[in-house]
Amino acid sequence: MSKSLLLLPILFLAGACTKKNEITTDGTIVTTIGMIADVTREIAGDKQEVINLIGESIDPHTHKPLKSEVDRIQKAGLVLYNGLLLEGKMGTLLNSRKEKGNPVVAVAEGLKDVELIGDGNHPDPHLWMDISLWSKVAEKIGAELKSYDSDNSDHYAQRLAEYRKKLSDLHTHALMVFPTIPAEQRVLVTAHDAFSYLGRAYGIEVRGIQGISTESEAGTKDINDLVDYLVEKEIPAIFIESSLSDKSVKAVIEGAAQKGHPVRIGGELFSDAMGKLGTYEGTYIGMMDHNITTIVNGLGGTAPKNGFQGKLND
Secondary structure, three states, X not given: OOHHHHHHHHHHHHHHHHHHHHHHOOOOEEEEEHHHHHHHHHHHHHHOOEEEEEOOOOXXXXXXXXXXXXXXXXXXXXXXXXXXXOOOHHHHHHHHHHHOOOOEEEOOOOOOOOOOOEOOOOEOOOHHHOHHHHHHHXXXXXXXXXXXXXXXXXXXXXXXXXXXXXXXXXXXXXXXXXXXXOHHHOEEEEEEOOOHHHHHHHOOEEEEEEOOOOOOOOOHHHHHHHHHHHHHHOOOEEEEEOOOOOHHHHHHHHHHHHXXXXXXXXEEEOOOOOOOOOOHHHOHHHHHHXXXXXXXXXXXXXXXXXXXXXXXXX
């Protein structure tokens, strides 16, 4: 057998390895939701390319991954996702990649000194609604970036510290304005139960027409029970969400009206998705500033109309 023929298997294996590496990593960082993408970009600065999959007005609970999104996940150098069952149908793919040893990290899982709402079967994944908890998630994202790209560790550490200071300022603002809501009106009613962490952090009762996930629609009993609650407590407003249909909210408003209690829409909130990319509300801080301002003023409290940074409604 010639020497050249003996080399063929070796060359074939080498080519296969190169091709595999090209498929499994292209150096990008892929995130599943805008809240994670925004924090990652804030910390990474110009050192990394961050590609987000689930954009504004899309519900991650029910989103079915597109082929292009599957390809992005398979090629990414690092994948950051929320976890805690938020990503629904995409979760199976993410877990499969993780089990194969690929760099896939659930940034909302395994945090120290964090008490989750819900139970082991279905924990509440909406940690970003408590700014102090999301700051811990930002810390974990920073650690993942430093591990992924140790050459720029100092850069990530500095930007993380600066960003967490901004989050601390927003958290302090929220603690100041939520108590301005009259005590009897501190009830937040929304399309689905995405705001429990906000309620726990800032002292407001939270009711959702649907549960933690939006995979199943609210039933007649859910709507009727909430109507009775609104009438009994004389709650003045209910809020719609940017990533969900307002069908169930309108049903609750109509039900309350039939019982002689007018309920208005207090505003639109960002729950599972942020605002349009490139806008203030398309950032995590802008999203939460919008939510805080809308909720407080919608329930009779007092918060600056343009938000704590004066950037809303520009």
